[in-house]
Amino acid sequence: MDTSLETIGQQATAAAYVLGQADTAIKNQALLAMADALLTHQDAILQANANDMAKAAENQVRQVMLDRLLLTEARITAMADGLRQVATLPDPIGEVVAGWRTPNNLDVKQVRVPLGVIGMIYEARPNVTVDAAALTLKAGNAVVLRGGKEAIETNIALSDTLRQALVQVGLPKDSVQLLHDTSHETANALMQLTAYLDVLIPRGSANFIKMVLKTATVPVIETGAGNCHIYVAEDAAIPEAIAIIINAKTQRPSVCNAMEKLVVNQAIAPTLLPQLAQALAPYNVTLKGDAQACEILPDIELATEADWGTEYNDLILAIKVVSDIDAAITHINRYNTKHSEAIITNNYQYSQQFTKQIDAAVVYVNASTRFTDGFEFGFGAEIGISTQKLHARGPMGLPALTSTKYIVNGDGQIRA
Incomplete structure (x- = not known):
């Protein structure tokens, strides 16, 4: 594949035209072929991932970041399941x-149409390669992918596998293209490829997304850093609160929907916090707190002002x-990133006030923030979690990858 961005852009534009005309049946056939191909080529994909993992370990990448990079048989099976679920979803293209x-x-009819060519720029998360290919294809778009250098061998193996499956069903292989050059210069050039990209979707840390927003001239859908909070009201059931907090903090601490901050009503704090600290101890969670929290838990570190706005991606x-x-x-x-926030309470008025007044894409009552996910919401997979308010907000499934056009039928009308 010619790796020049000009050529890649031209190939993507040509592929997008074909996909825009493709019917639902052929797109679903492609998704199922892609799912089968992942399992067929699983050994090669896992070997490529092992190479990336070894290099990342040599470069002393943090353990939580290694978890994002790691592929297993179970995770590849989950990717294939996601592709199959997307195939079962309604095709948004042509919807009135x-x-x-x-x-x-x-x-006058307002009809859903593909966005066209979508650019994806993301860090060391190879599952994004498959999720992005699945959703963009079903919505009739071509995609140009630029993953992080830490996952380059894995992403090449994944994208090559997906491209082969596209050819098998008669769709353009360039519907999915991956940049093999992971340099900052090429990434910056992609962010400014306005002649070919209709939209750019970044996924990564808060600093990474800020950099993309600052650099890009292609329109950007901002996706989410997740400084997520859980508020425990004074009437909450403590066992339920502890179970939710442990899940939200420890299940996968490196992801954007993991809880980073706990806000506790002062009436329940003296009872809840010691029990919570004991429950979190086996997970090796480092606790910090404000002055009141430190009075209740004298062994924890005093939080600084910077802590309240930090997405740790860690325990x-x-x-x-x-x-x-x-x-x-x-x-x-004041401190959230407008991603996911939760309240634990048995008070209906509290729940209603919280859901109405919290400014976030997703607001939970008595549930873990970890459910902010396209698969969990029934979208099959997600292209990202939008924390902005224009075009799309929250987990972005198929409708978020479309635009609309107006089709007007007349019988000779002219405007006076």
């Missing part, structure tokens, strides 16, 4: 969003004790 007749008898949890729900909401809205 709205329709009406004007006073002069023009029939670190900062605790804030507040006087009431209003103070909790004020604190969360």
